[in-house]
Amino acid sequence: MLSGEPYRGSDPELLAIAQNAQNLLDKMQSSYNDKAERIRLTKQLLGTSDETTYLEKYAYFDYGINTHIGKNFYMNTGCVILDPGRVDIGNDVMFGPNIGDFVWIGGGSIVLPGISIGNNSVIAAGSFFTKDVPENVVVAGNPAKFMKKIDN
Numbered sequence: 001m002l003s004g005e006p007y008r009g010s011d012p013e014l015l016a017i018a019q020n021a022q023n024l025l026d027k028m029q030s031s032y033n034d035k036a037e038r039i040r041l042t043k044q045l046l047g048t049s050d051e052t053t054y055l056e057k058y059a060y061f062d063y064g065i066n067t068h069i070g071k072n073f074y075m076n077t078g079c080v081i082l083d084p085g086r087v088d089i090g091n092d093v094m095f096g097p098n099i100g101d102f103v104w105i106g107g108g109s110i111v112l113p114g115i116s117i118g119n120n121s122v123i124a125a126g127s128f129f130t131k132d133v134p135e136n137v138v139v140a141g142n143p144a145k146f147m148k149k150i151d152n
Contacts, residue, residue: 007084021064029057120150
């Protein structure tokens with residue numbers, strides 16, 4: 001995907017990168033109480049990170065190397081980042097939800113822990129989420145409310 005060619009998840013090179021990511025994530029689980037080791041493994045896993053990047057147990061990335069994270073990043077338990085394409089995350093970000101494919105989350109939005117956002121949904125800037133968001137919808141507001149269905 002990054003090269004502009006069609007994405008083939010079964011490509012041997014991509015499979016090797018994905019396996020490396022899973023191996024690093026497994027090592028992170030077993031070194032949970034060793035801060036220096038977790039920082040070292042996180043830097044190996046991600047395209048960009050630093051000593052202020054913190055991944056809780058059971059974080060998941062497809063490849064890791066396509067994810068670039070700013071300073072003071074916190075990823076809560078069970079959060080998933082699908083990164084066959086480039087993922088950029090800014091400074092002072094905390095993740096807790098489960099976010100589907102092709103989701104756009106506007107700046108300043110707050111998604112509470114345990115919330116799931118369905119595939120192909122759009123979250124308006126400044127929205128506050130207390131409930132799961134289904135697939136193919138636009139939601140906005142504080143608290144966030146359904147605005148319209150997205151037709152493909």
